[in-house]
Amino acid sequence: MVKPTRVTNAIRSLRFAHGEMTQAELADRVGVTRQTIIAIEQGRYSPSLEMAFHIARVFNVPLDDVFQFPHGEGETP
Numbered sequence: 001m002v003k004p005t006r007v008t009n010a011i012r013s014l015r016f017a018h019g020e021m022t023q024a025e026l027a028d029r030v031g032v033t034r035q036t037i038i039a040i041e042q043g044r045y046s047p048s049l050e051m052a053f054h055i056a057r058v059f060n061v062p063l064d065d066v067f068q069f070p071h072g073e074g075e076t077p
Contacts, residue, residue: 008068011041014059029058 015021023037030037030051039045040055047055056063 006070007046008043008070009040009066010068011037011055011066014061014066018059026055026058030054 011026015023015026023041024034027034027037031054032051036045036047040047052063052067056066059066
C-alpha cells in the first residue's frame with residue numbers, strides 16, 4: 001500500500017481556471033503521463049521539485065499557489 005503524501009495541491013482547480021485544461025493536456029505540457037497527473041492530484045504521489053516548478057509555470061503561478069505542505073507542531077509558519 002502506498003502511503004499518501006501530506007502535500008496538498010490545487011491542480012484540479014487551476015486546470016479548470018485555465019480554460020478547463022484536461023489532465024492529458026497538463027501531462028503533455030509537463031512531459032509526464034496522464035496517470036502521473038491523476039496520482040499527484042489525488043495526493044498519492046509527490047512530484048519532484050523540478051516537476052512541481054514545471055507545473056506551476058504551466059499555470060504561471062508561484063509554487064505555493066499549486067502545492068501546500070502543512071505546518072507541523074513546533075514549526076514556524
